[in-house]
Amino acid sequence: MTRLTKHLLTLSAAAGFGLASIGTAFSAESLEDVMKRRGLTEKDILAAAKTYTPTGGRDEFVVFSSGGQSGQLIVYGIPSMRILKYVAVFTPEPWQGYGFDDESKAVLAQGKINGTEINYGDTHHPAISETNGEYDGEWLFINDKANPRIAVVDLKDFETKQIVVNPIMKSEHGGAFVTPNTEYVIEATQYAGPFSNDFVPLSKFNDEYRGAVTYWKFDREAGRIDPAQSFSVELPPYSQDLSDAGKLVSDGWSFTNSFCTERYVGGIERGRPPFEAGCSQKDTDFLHMINWKKAAELVAAGKATKINDHDVIMMDTAVAEGILFLIPEPKSPHGVDVSPDGKYIIVSGKLDTHASVYSFEKMKALIDAKDFAGTDPYGIPILDLKKSLHTQLQVGLGPLHTQYDSKPCVVYTSIYVDSQVTKWDYCEGKVLDKISVHYNIGHLMSMEGDSVSPKGKYLVSLNKLAIDRFNPVGPLHPQNHQLIDISGDKMELLYDMPLPLGEPHYAVAISADKLKPKVRYKSGWDSRTDQRSPHRTLPGRERTEVVDGVTHIYGTLIRSHITPEIIEVEEGSTVSLHFTNVERAEDETHGFAIRGFDINLSAEPGKTVSATFKAEKPGVYPYYCTEFCSALHLEMQGYLLVTPKGYTAEGVALQEGQTYTEEDYTKQVETVNATQAVIDSVVQYITARNFKDFPPVVAMVEDATDQLNFAEEAKTKTEEFAAAKDWQNATLWAQQWFQYQVKAADIGLRAKTYLDQNGAKVVNQ
């Protein structure tokens, strides 16, 4: 009996009779002892109880945080603050094979700028798709501030599907923000530039440098942005900043602020005061108010100008058609946040202590009455600040962003300089509470806080500095996301989470039950185009085809072998590998790594992935599966042999290190029979219970059945070779038969444990 079989037998015994004896080894220490030993207060214990999530437990909310200059997305749960995933967006990421397989390289290639590959992004603001102003959990958009781009992430598989490059901007910041039915994804310029890709001297800044807001049309059916249906509105070179879409009463409008209406162009090295001086001279900048619904109609009516093959509504058209207005906003504003009912817009000035609450109703009335305080140098009408305001309130030094609570009129504003969050009432205009955070908070985020119905409960403070909060790890510190309980009158700090992946600017949190990601792809799926891959392969149909001088290898991956295991090509060949993971089991991903070609693939169940490369140098290149997918994972291996030009094989037979006899064969068959007994008992155990009431167990049973079918095939081959007295092949196939049994038994025992732990009932004996 092999060691593995013994192990299986012990396991099955433990699963059957031994469960009661384990798990009772509770620590002899009492809660009080632990509190004393670790110096914890009662408040700490309460915070722990509010966040601790026992094994197998799930979170109530799922957060999508920007990964800043990592160009990725960070996914974590609330209240546990456990990181669930990094989603590769603008940056190659080998674990997901992103940027290492042909399919995802094609997505990254959409993001080239002037033909140059851009292999990172500065992600700032994620936005979840909305239906009637509610997060619907289907899509996610995120911007790249450095290389004006927007990416589309599918929340069915948490993969990036599309990258679009802004056709006119040279820098951006105020994206991604969606309109209430995800008609458009909003992106606004940051640093002004010429719309053309040509050189334009800074002396022409006022006349030829421009800002803009782009409205990217989202085609929900296709699940992609449609650049041909997208358009922009030209804006003055005011260094536009964040944006937000109106909702309900203000639906159809969008709001974008700005921080350098001084139109300063810098030049510290030329003896001029730096940007920071030139851009903060005036007491107010401008909030831009754009009627995007009307703008879309103007585009449809042919009133846009084509720039770089993209529809742009020029400022004079926007002014003449009454879709663009400015309202002063105090001083160096940053955040602009529309209230859940769409009636108010809250703006904070970084160099001011106030938050300003604008009334959409008042602004709209001024526009309707054509009651303007003047026009800017570009002829855009300006609304009077005082007449547009609902109220202003002192909230602290350096207010940045505001988030809405589920309780009416209650908001939270991040106070950068004071390192605080201020809770206040924007209807009455009064401060309700303050809490210190660590340190220098940027954005903050409440649960579904950008939707028409925020869920309250928790707030996350996205701090810019961690300083002394964690064990030191060198001069570059992790970021600190702090979880705050906002369910009561007083805010309570619950948890510090270090985030070691770039500076996350903003995050969005959605109720976990709105997310319905899949566990596997349809068989042979190209996950990046969301279609069946032309390169998919079924088990048994693995093959090599040479087309137009390219050697295509159509292979499969399944526990625990890669087919083919030997690939032989001549030096100088172009090779295109196509692997389909033919598993149906949950969480049975296989990887593919090979020496020396910068190739690393990830094939989740059902997925087909490809890698094309030139085999330049003769040599031996081992490849293997990178995911520990089964007990025989290390054996999931193979060789790419690149033969020298004109090489002919010396002999046909492959060498084997071991010869097997009839005795070896008989021993192997004994092992197989013993294992079958284990399998039979597990099968009996499961089928005697109501396992069909447990979908995960049904999936496991399906998977085990697959493995047993493979075992059956191997058995047939074993017996054929045994009948022919070919003990070499008979023994090896008997071993393969056993391998499939082991996989089936492994799954069976997992299913049995699941049934035991989830209160399955005996239904037939």
Ligand code: K7E
């Ligand atoms: Cu850093 Cu929204 Cu880009 Cu504020 S942003 S902090």
Ligand code: CUA
């Ligand atoms: Cu597949 Cu390891």
